[in-house]
Amino acid sequence: MDTADGFEAHRRWEQTLNEGRWAMVPWPRKYGGRGANLIEWLIFEEEYFRAGAPGRVNQNGIFLLGPTLMDFGTEEQKARYLPPMASSREVWAQGWSEPNAGSDMAAIRASARKQGGSYIINGQKTWCSRAAFADWLFGIFRTDPDSQRHRGLTFILVPLNAKGITVRPIAQLDGETGFAEVFFDDVEVPLANRLGEENQGWKVAMATAGFERGLMLRSPARFQATAKRLLELYKRHAAEVDDSVRNAVLKAWMDAEAYCLNTYKTASQLIAGGSIGAESSLNKIFWSELDVHMHETALSILDARAEILPTAPEAGDVDGWLGGFLFSMAGPIYAGTNEIQRNVIAERLLGLPRA
């Protein structure tokens, strides 16, 4: 997905999905969806992963920005951005972090200065997922130069082909360019590209982050599919490993089931009119640690072959476990580090005092 050719192949797959109205089934029909409810969406996800279908190249768009647009966008914005997002004619990258604003996201410095009918953007974003090949970027920028922390920020949509933008791809642990640095040098975008109110970007961004940590980004079928592959791997090698590995495999299966059950619980609450807030932090810790656990277990079964790439002549059934392991190690970091999630749980769910 993170090479130029692979990216375009994924984009074509998304277009095929969209032609059958399968790209984003919970969206309204007018935006390219099927108007499915959340339970139906979870069923779609189960079938998608059961089929072993490709990863979603536009996940920043369809799973994160899409739901945010539904909540905060004007009718014009929804009509403008959602259909090409569903078809992946426009693929999105995210622009949250900066060199000095990581876990401390409120330290953002990249600025958007109002000038006539435009914002003039300057500064730098980094760790921008998919930015190496994407068409658009969403992010938050400081619109009030005198503001502190999370006040004075605005959520803005930026075309990556705008004049003054430089994208520098960053190779990840596996050597591919899954993310990039983006430099803004007097980049001009219309005021109409603002999502939500001016200086209220933090609130909009928190909603997006909630989708990321919560329901949409990591549907349970993804982990159940991995747990199922792990069971099959274990069965092939059961004679070579001891009971501690068996128990680790059982834990993987149990936690994938628990994640599924909890997601159905959350979906039922949302359908009944409820909302999720800080609870999404519980979710993010659980799925990221589950993913690490499953891949570590797989590597312990593969033993000395765990370091062998699938391209090696004697690779056997190493499959994608090593690549999956490397990716799983990013889980406790992206979408807000698990340390930040633990602070959120402690302060907002348990009611412990702020530091």
Added chain:
Amino acid sequence: MRSFLSKQCDAVYVRKSWETESGRSQQLWAGLAELGALGLQVPETRGGLGMNEVDMVLLLEECGRAALPEPFAETAAVAAPLLASLNDCAEAQSILSAIAQGSAIVTPSHEINPFVSDAHIADFVLLSRGDEIHLLKRDQIEAELQESSDPCRKLFKLRWTPAVGSRVAAGQQGRSLSDDMLNRAALAVAAQQLGVATRLTDMAVAYACEREQFGKAIGSFQAVKHQLANVAVRVEFARPVVARAAFCVATEAAERSVAVSHAKIAACEAATAAAKTALQVHGAIGYTWEVDLQIWMKRAWALDKTWGASRVHQARIAAALLGGEAAPSFGFSV
């Protein structure tokens, strides 16, 4: 149930129960009958409410939250539905009415446990051995007390003589009732552990907000916050697993044993993690006899090992998942 237990079964009552000979209160038992809780799973034709496991686990969670000493789970959640399934046994049917009225205590005995709880006050013991189920009256057993680290728990080594007259099921029916007993009891333990875990977490959070060191509440330190957050994650993800197991038992789903074993493991992990963390957060004061934390910590540790320790339930799940059958499917099916 929560409001009833918070009045009738507070920590003062629990401590008082340690000092009495039976460790149990007839007044509290009568109150549980009056609430309808004892007859929750007794059929309406026998004076009960005819509700199911999905409802019962909610009450059991409250029992854990209150550290109720009484054998509510044993009588109302395990024995009652088992007796209800013995359609041809007139004695079993009459005991059901007595359970709902609060005039009969029935405790289950299963080979998975070396000891039986509450045999000293039980009117009947419903006993599973091999493929036979026996219904024993109090005068048909001898019970020797085995002191527990949880002073609320009254455990006994049982001696009894097999008699044809006491046998209420055998063969295929006996084996199926034996499995049923284990599933219902392990589910009841899991549900109680959710309440125990929640209470321990609440106590630790309250203490961390109040206790000050270095000039501020210790709950403001990340080292404390993160440990409690980890417990919150385990509890959050155990609760729907217990609910699913209750649904599987209520609907006699084919995968109910796997679902129950998963619930037992997940809820016991949550409760024992909560116990360990709550003690660490309290520090030395939590290690004292005087502080009530011990009531719930000891319950968490005791329940963790009863009705099958993790090893037993892992083996049951392994047999289902790895036994050469097709790998489990997606969604609710296992």
